[in-house]
Amino acid sequence: MSSTARTTAERYPERVTYDRDDAYAILDEALHVHIGFHTEDGPVVIPTLHTREGDQLLLHGSAHGRFINTTAGGVPVCVTATLIDGLILGRAASHHSAAYRSVMIFGRATPVEDEADRAEALARVVESVIPGRLTGAGAARRPSVEEARYTAVLTLPIEEFSVKVRAGFARDEPKDDAVRAWAGWIPLTTTPGTPVPDTLTGDRLTAPAYDPSVHRFRQDR
Structure with missing residues (x-):
């Protein structure tokens, strides 16, 4: 894919790619996304869970929320x-930064109108966030058509996008070579904690042994 006027980087263009596989890898690892849009009261940015299916993003939210009601209109x-992925520490405060991978997508979202299709899409969002949650012994109940009436799902084509990656060390300047401050980068990883049962579950049921290597729970970096 090539860049567009909205996706062309003005700063550090060497960090930007338009590779679809790179974009999909970030979207598949991310637990959530942020959706920005304009309203009569000004710009709004809202976080939500998502999943990717091929060249489409599935975004979910309340059927009566501002996010859905506004963006569903096109x-x-x-x-x-x-x-x-980490914190980058330089010898000068102005050169501190973060190691990150990001993707930005522009487009117009379309609501999933059919309630049965919407219920199935909601199930796929849950299964994407926690693989195995809706299958096998001890599976959670799948969304019903009735529940789909008050939960909305939007699809967004992944067509106009860019990927930006920051890695490596700080861009320290020669004038700071003599500063006796540690410089380098500190990796950060996402790992699951010990499951905490609710009051009804108590000690009656064993916490699910989901695969700890699931990419959404741990970054092997």
Whole structure:
């Protein structure tokens, strides 16, 4: 894919790509995305869970929320996902930064109108966030058509996008070579904590042994 006027980087263009596989890898690892759009009261940015299916993003939210009611009308949206891989420390404060991978998508979202299709889409969002949650022994109940009536799902084609990656060390200047401050980068990883049962579950049921290597729970970096 080539760049557009909206996706062309003005700063650090060497960090930007338009590779579809790179964009999909970030979207598939991210637990959530942020959706930006314009309203009568000004710009709004809202986080939500998502899943990717081929060249489409599925975005979910309340059927009566401002996000759904506004974007379902076809207004332009900007969806972003960012993964923070670490903190970059330089010898000068102005050169501190973060190691990250991000993707930005521009487009117009379309609501999933059919309630049965919407219920199935909601199930796929849950299964994408926690693979295995709706299958096998001890599976959670799948969404019903009735529940789909008050939960909305939008589809967004992944057509106009850019990927930006920051890695490596700080861009320290020679004038700071003598500063006796540690410089380098500190990796950050996402790992699951110990499951905490609700009051009804208590100690009656064993916490699910989901695969700890699931990419949404741990970054092997």
